[in-house]
Amino acid sequence: MKRISLALAIAPVIAVLPMAVPAVAQADQSDLTKVNAYIRAVTTMTADFTQTDRNGQNLTGQLTLKQPGKIRFQYQKGVPLLIVGDGKALTMIDYEVRQVQRWPIGNSPLGALLDPSKDLSKFGKVVPTGDPTILSVEARDPKHPEYGTITMIFKRDAGSPAGLQLYGWVALDSQNNRTAVRLTNQRYGAAIADSTFRWTDPRPRGRAAGG
Structure with missing residues (x-):
């Protein structure tokens, strides 16, 4: 590109920039408010x-969520794993090797989704998707x-809570392990017992836990 044409290309952008930035920021703030509302x-x-x-391996299962902080990932038959959040901590149980790992929900990427008291405007940002029907935070x-x-990742859907449908998420932990979760057949508002x-506990002298 010739230098003069480059200057002409930049000039209109500079002219509108003072108005464009606040407009984008305002739209992003509105979207963060919608996610909070969801x-x-x-x-x-x-x-x-x-x-x-991160290796491309797929597992399927059933997700159950109850706010605040309760979540259960029941994996497909034959997968001896279970992940449960009891409102305070997330626990991963591996029944094959009889191991249990437990950590505070707030120390996990999932804390942003499982704590309704958090304000996303203080620690979240909108990620451009190029698709006006998709909102990524x-x-x-x-x-x-x-x-x-x-x-x-949300789909804008007027019939869903706060006008959004949670499509899934991508979590990156401190060891750079990437896990993507995609949701389908979302259903809201059903009565769910805390016993879920x-x-x-699969360890020796195991006992019922997490409740």
């Missing part, structure tokens, strides 16, 4: 999920980058 409006949700890890704790990052978020 998280607070969803008291319960069930969905089918497909989970893809990246959330991370700037004070604790070791907690990882979650990018939540209990689990059986």
Whole structure:
């Protein structure tokens, strides 16, 4: 490109920039408010999920969510894994090797989705998608980058809570392990017992836990 044509191309952008930036920022703030409203409006949700890890391996299962902080990933038959959030902590149970790992929900990328009291405007940002029907929001704790990052993906849907349908998310943990989750058959508002978020400890002298 010739230098003169480059200057002509830049000039109109500079002319409109002072008006464009506030407009974009205002739109982004509005979208963050909508995501906050969605998280607070969803008291319960069930969905089918497909989970893809960084190696491209796919696992499927049933997701059950109950706010605040309760979530269960029940994997497909034959997969001896279970992930449960009881409102305070996330627990991953591997029944094949009888191991249990547990960490605070707030220390996980999923904390952004499971804590309705959080204000996304303070730790989230809208990620451009190029599709006006899709809203993508990246959330991370700037004070604790070791907690990882979650990018939540929504479809704009007037018939869903706050006008949004959670399509899935991509989580990146502190070890750069990338996990993508896609949801289908979302259902909202069903009564879900707290016992759903209990689990059986596979370790020696195991006991019911998580509730």
